[in-house]
Amino acid sequence: MRVWDNEPEEPLEVNILPMIDVIFAILAFFILSTLFLTRTEGLSVNLPDAESAEPQQQADFNVTVNPDGQITLNQQVVVLDQLQDRVENAMSAAETETALVTINADEQVYHGDVIAVMDELRLIEGVQLGIATEPEEAAPGADSPEAP
Numbered sequence: 001m002r003v004w005d006n007e008p009e010e011p012l013e014v015n016i017l018p019m020i021d022v023i024f025a026i027l028a029f030f031i032l033s034t035l036f037l038t039r040t041e042g043l044s045v046n047l048p049d050a051e052s053a054e055p056q057q058q059a060d061f062n063v064t065v066n067p068d069g070q071i072t073l074n075q076q077v078v079v080l081d082q083l084q085d086r087v088e089n090a091m092s093a094a095e096t097e098t099a100l101v102t103i104n105a106d107e108q109v110y111h112g113d114v115i116a117v118m119d120e121l122r123l124i125e126g127v128q129l130g131i132a133t134e135p136e137e138a139a140p141g142a143d144s145p146e147a148p
Contacts, residue, residue, distance in 0.1 A: 060094075060096070060099040060100050060101065061073060061074060061087055061090065061099060061100075061101045061102070062074055062075075062101075062102050062104060063083070063101060063102070063103050063104070063117060063121070064103075064104040064105075065103065065104070065105040065106065065109050065113055065114060065117060066106060066109070067106045067108040067109055069109070069110070069113055071083060071117060073086055073087065080116060080117065080120060083117065083120045083121070084120045084121070084123055084124055087099070087101065087121065087124055087127065088124055091124075091126070091127075096126075097125075097126045098126040098127075098128065099124075099126060099127050099128070100127075100128050100130060101121050101127055101128070101129055101130070102129075102130045102131070102132050103117060103118065103121075103129065103130065103131050103132065104132045105117075105131070105132075114131075
């Protein structure tokens with residue numbers, strides 16, 4: 001027995017608008033997640049300019065000295081007396097005998113604070129120190145060796 005359907009058949013179609021919404025949501029997720037994958041090497045400080053600044057290899061540890069005298073080791077606040085122990089513990093945990101420590105000191109920091117940090121780090125065997133600076137901008141007309 002045949003049943004006759006009097007309703008007209010609508011052609012089948014694929015609605016792609018929800019698929020486009022899902023693709024844009026996934027794209028937004030990947031864009032936002034990649035923003036958190038960037039590695040920050042230190043806290044924001046105004047580094048001094050240096051004419052002889054050269055790029056160095058990536059540091060194993062970053063010590064930042066803020067203008068208010070606060071010291072951070074890899075973005076974790078640390079007291080000067082604990083700095084040596086924390087670096088030694090991190091080196092033994094990483095099972096390495098040598099490490100490059102970069103000091104990021106704001107140009108407004110008291111010179112004695114930077115020297116105190118350097119003294120603490122120099123007591124650790126196998127540590128090489130580096131001081132972060134910004135390359136100095138060349139003044140207009142400074143590229144000519146002779147001045148009139």
